[in-house]
Amino acid sequence: MENSEILNQIVKKEFNLPAQLISQDAITNAYYNYEKIEEITKWISERVTIRPKIGIICGSGLGEIANLVQNKEEIQYADIPEFPRSTVHGHKGVFVFGHLSNEPVVCMQGRFHPYEGYSTALCTLPVKVFKLLGVKLAIITNAAGGLNPNFSIGDLMVIKDHFSLPILSLQHPLVGHNDERFGPRFVPITNIYDKKLRQILHDCGKELNLDLREGVYGTISGPSYETVTDSLFYLRNGADCVGMSTSHEATVACYCGIKVVAFSIITDKVAIEYDAEDGSDHNEIVKIAKLKAKDAEKLVSNFIQKLNQNLLE
Ligand SMILES: O=P(O)(O)O[C@@H]1C[C@H](O)[C@@H](CO)O1
């Protein structure tokens, strides 16, 4: 049977309506249902010995965080049946399993972004795979443009909250029928970026002499960067930086009962004056992120060392 025919049958079964009438996120969630994600997870688990408790998502240029992993076992996304591929520079497209600070982890060297053409639900498929692998904590990282005038290029910012216009306008990864085996229909996300975990990150920052900032991550869909008016809107509404990922991943992790801690590397200053020059360039963003990757590595490994075991249960 053709793939499109299979998809139509799934949508017909779930919604009793033609697929053309149903949103992309809902179709994705119908296709990648619990059983399908179980199959993907089983395929992965059969090829690695590590049973990770921590899932790390590496942002643009931050794949080197995986360099710290010991006893590495790698799986290319491209080899996993029905798994999306990474298409963005700075995202290799590899799962790296192993031990980091003696804890079993899986690192995603590469994430999926909605602007690559993947629905938000598809971008968060790996988080549901984390859940079925037994992951209890997600460490999410990204490269972001600094809005807060007090921020400098190269700063690390602990995310205390996000403000996502795409999510608020229904580019939402949990749209569609809900499967309670993953999580509840309506998800409270007031404390999505766990306060205790943020404090541990700050403690690590102090110990490592890293001057960590804290702030709100504003999400745009991309692939164009923001206009000055977009940026001013985000800034006036409490965002300290802007990027194109993280908030949908954190939302799905929270839904699945996975604790979340996240930080951004401020890779450029976002223009907030109408006559400013355009400063955003992806190659430059990846370059800056790579320059700061060592600090990100130290922060992640020190953070895992400091975790109280009961946070992983
Ligand atoms: O994957 P992240 O969020 O780190 O990547 C950032 C946001 C866009 O994907 C890209 C823009 O240059 O970098």
Ligand SMILES: Nc1nc2[nH]cnc2c(=O)[nH]1
């Ligand atoms: N200006 C800007 N800089 C970034 N650096 C990483 N992501 C972004 C983004 O979305 N906007």
